[in-house]
Amino acid sequence: MDIFDFSDGREGYYGEYGGVFLPEILHSTIEELLACFRECKADPKFWKDYVTLLQNYSGRPTPITHLENLSRQLGGAQIYVKRDDLNHTGSHKVNNVMGQGLLCQRLGKRRVIAETGAGQHGFATATMAAKFGYDCRIYMGAVDVARQRPNVFWMENLGAEVIAVEDGQKTLKDAVNEAMRDWVTNMADTHYILGTACGPHPFPEMVSWFQSIIGIEAREQMLKQVGRLPDRVYACVGGGSNAMGIFQGFFDDDNIELIGCEAGGHGVGSYMHSARLAYDDASVGVAQGYKTYFLQNDQGNMNETHSVAAGLDYIGINPIFSYLWEQGKVRFEAATDSEVKEALKLTMRTEGLIPALESTHGFVTAIKEAPSMRKDEIILINQSGRGDKDIFTIADALDDSKWKSFIGGKADQYRSEPD
Amino acid sequence: MGLQAYIEKRKKDKELLVMAHVVCGYPSFSDNMKELEIMSATGVDIVELQFPFSEPSADGPLFVKANEESLKSGTTVDQCFDFMKQVSERFSFKVLMMGYYNTAFRMGEELFVKRIKEAGGSGYILPDLPVEESSNLHAISEREGIEPIILMTPTSSDKRLAKLGEASRGMVYAVARKGVTGSKTNMSDDVIQLVKRCRQHTSVPIGVGFGISSKADMDFLRGSADLAIVGTAALKIWEESREDGLTKFFEELMA
Numbered sequence: 001m002d003i004f005d006f007s008d009g010r011e012g013y014y015g016e017y018g019g020v021f022l023p024e025i026l027h028s029t030i031e032e033l034l035a036c037f038r039e040c041k042a043d044p045k046f047w048k049d050y051v052t053l054l055q056n057y058s059g060r061p062t063p064i065t066h067l068e069n070l071s072r073q074l075g076g077a078q079i080y081v082k083r084d085d086l087n088h089t090g091s092h093k094v095n096n097v098m099g100q101g102l103l104c105q106r107l108g109k110r111r112v113i114a115e116t117g118a119g120q121h122g123f124a125t126a127t128m129a130a131k132f133g134y135d136c137r138i139y140m141g142a143v144d145v146a147r148q149r150p151n152v153f154w155m156e157n158l159g160a161e162v163i164a165v166e167d168g169q170k171t172l173k174d175a176v177n178e179a180m181r182d183w184v185t186n187m188a189d190t191h192y193i194l195g196t197a198c199g200p201h202p203f204p205e206m207v208s209w210f211q212s213i214i215g216i217e218a219r220e221q222m223l224k225q226v227g228r229l230p231d232r233v234y235a236c237v238g239g240g241s242n243a244m245g246i247f248q249g250f251f252d253d254d255n256i257e258l259i260g261c262e263a264g265g266h267g268v269g270s271y272m273h274s275a276r277l278a279y280d281d282a283s284v285g286v287a288q289g290y291k292t293y294f295l296q297n298d299q300g301n302m303n304e305t306h307s308v309a310a311g312l313d314y315i316g317i318n319p320i321f322s323y324l325w326e327q328g329k330v331r332f333e334a335a336t337d338s339e340v341k342e343a344l345k346l347t348m349r350t351e352g353l354i355p356a357l358e359s360t361h362g363f364v365t366a367i368k369e370a371p372s373m374r375k376d377e378i379i380l381i382n383q384s385g386r387g388d389k390d391i392f393t394i395a396d397a398l399d400d401s402k403w404k405s406f407i408g409g410k411a412d413q414y415r416s417e418p419d
Numbered sequence: 420m421g422l423q424a425y426i427e428k429r430k431k432d433k434e435l436l437v438m439a440h441v442v443c444g445y446p447s448f449s450d451n452m453k454e455l456e457i458m459s460a461t462g463v464d465i466v467e468l469q470f471p472f473s474e475p476s477a478d479g480p481l482f483v484k485a486n487e488e489s490l491k492s493g494t495t496v497d498q499c500f501d502f503m504k505q506v507s508e509r510f511s512f513k514v515l516m517m518g519y520y521n522t523a524f525r526m527g528e529e530l531f532v533k534r535i536k537e538a539g540g541s542g543y544i545l546p547d548l549p550v551e552e553s554s555n556l557h558a559i560s561e562r563e564g565i566e567p568i569i570l571m572t573p574t575s576s577d578k579r580l581a582k583l584g585e586a587s588r589g590m591v592y593a594v595a596r597k598g599v600t601g602s603k604t605n606m607s608d609d610v611i612q613l614v615k616r617c618r619q620h621t622s623v624p625i626g627v628g629f630g631i632s633s634k635a636d637m638d639f640l641r642g643s644a645d646l647a648i649v650g651t652a653a654l655k656i657w658e659e660s661r662e663d664g665l666t667k668f669f670e671e672l673m674a
């Protein structure tokens with residue numbers, strides 16, 4: 001299956017989803033980007049340079065780890081984890097960012113902008129910009145700035161300017177709007193590094209292409225290390241880039257089930273979640289440059305979303321997934337905030353792994369389903385990122401008193417320092 | 420009378436027409452009505468009523484706030500259409516719907532066009548709907564006599580302008596510069612050149628918008644554009660000095 005073969009259909013469409021819905025002023029910029037992307041995708045040297053860069057800079061290929069303790073404890077399927085948390089900057093976001101960084105060189109632009117939710121994409125973009133010598137500005141919702149301070153700290157120290165967006169819900173979607181506003185103004189010298197497989201064509205295809213490195217590696221590693229392919233593959237889905245990345249390695253295997261795990265927030269019926277496909281609350285709409293399922297009201301205005309994981313707290317989903325979901329190719333489930341906290345504790349204690357809150361959504365669903373699977377069946381989870389960045393949120397969730405007194409002590413120390 | 424005929428007729432008495440803008444429900448519908456009364460009294464020719472949207476990514480800070488506050492106070496699409504009907508019945512200027520495509524998409528394109536027609540509107544401006552995605556909506560509009568306002572921009576190639584020109588009906592909205600609504604445009608020869616390029620590809624009247632805020636801008640556009648489109652500047656004045664300020668603003672603009 002090549003979902004990116006548009007020869008029988010409309011370019012940039014996956015079924016009825018996708019497309020380009022942008023102001024006319026950006027038309028020539030998007031055309032320029034599309035032409036450059038087509039050139040890169042057709043050039044084997046580009047991909048080779050990309051892989052080499054990630055090997056030498058980010059530690060790829062990331063390994064696959066067998067979670068023997070957890071598998072034994074659950075008593076069902078054998079659980080393996082693809083370790084994209086071991087990338088430089090701590091998540092899969094760096095794959096896409098390095099790819100777009102190389103592409104930006106071909107575009108000849110000297111400034112990059114990005115939106116960020118959890119801050120992982122912003123962190124990766126700031127890192128790439130430092131390495132490639134681009135000016136860099138990151139837009140981040142003010143709520144996310146507050147909950148992901150460690151990433152903001154790194155972005156700023158890497159030389160990026162971080163703008164806290166005060167509009168709307170002050171989260172990821174508002175950061176996207178603000179990045180678009182920058183882009184319609186500065187497109188002549190600026191490339192917009194969109195962080196997930198959403199937005200106008202060619203972003204869903206382009207981001208998926210760069211992230212496909214996860215699935216290509218994982219497939220090879222499973223065959224080599226385990227001797228066979230997994231039965232089920234789980235990945236968390238915010239916009240959908242890490243999930244697209246790993247799933248692409250298994251699209252042509254009819255007997256492998258692919259499961260996207262969305263943010264269930266406070267659960268079904270709460271209207272405080274970001275589950276577009278797993279719950280019934282989303283409908284098809286057009287916003288932020290593309291057509292897909294959005295969490296919106298009947299007037300077409302977006303609803304408030306929520307997740308303990310900032311990187312999943314988003315209104316829309318990758319248009320490719322809307323299509324694959326309708327076709328029955330990908331199943332969608334949701335994990336609630338409280339399930340995520342429990343799964344994180346379990347994973348830390350049994351395996352010594354600290355997945356990011358985002359990635360932990362994939363663990364929740366896998367942990368729920370593993371016990372009812374046979375012992376010779378195999379589960380693969382994509383650990384898209386590591387949880388270090390979430391220390392403040394996790395410490396709050398665990399109500400860790402020693403951490404609180406440490407922070408209190410630090411605060412006293414800063415307050416007593418002369419200005 | 421269609422938009423083009425209306426503009427051509429009004430142009431017999433004045434060289435440069437004015438199109439103004441309000442965001443429905445911001446600060447309130449009653450404030451909107453007061454603004455529109457002033458616009459009517461000072462001779463504004465066309466008004467765009469913006470239906471608020473939660474993701475106004477083509478708008479600058481003041482309109483972003485206006486969209487957000489209006490939705491927060493509970494503004495609905497139904498209210499906007501009701502308001503459009505009141506406005507078109509009460510005033511003689513032409514009325515356009517302005518907003519984002521999702522508003523039309525969610526209610527269905529057929530119903531969207533019918534409701535504009537029922538509310539006495541002449542057309543609509545949907546800045547995030549590219550011409551490639553418009554064929555169905557344009558066909559419905561043609562049938563119902565409602566006009567889709569096409570945007571032409573400084574980054575549009577000649578080939579692109581030709582395509583846009585083919586789809587243009589009623590009038591064209593020429594975007595004076597890159598960027599979002601709100602900030603000031605430095606009126607330069609580039610704007611005149613843009614209007615010239617647009618004219619090569621369309622025979623409908625051309626309005627120039629984005630950052631128009633003064634009599635000097637009007638003087639600059641006279642003889643080049645058919646309409647000056649005033650958005651953020653008027654809202655800013657309304658927020659600062661209400662009726663007196665807005666009356667003075669439009670009087671000076673038209674002088």
Ligand SMILES: Cc1ncc(COP(=O)(O)O)c(C=O)c1O
Binds near residue numbers: 092358
């Ligand atoms: C670690 C991690 N995983 C997943 C995501 C969600 O994005 P996507 O669905 O594009 O993979 C994020 C986003 O910030 C992230 O930081």
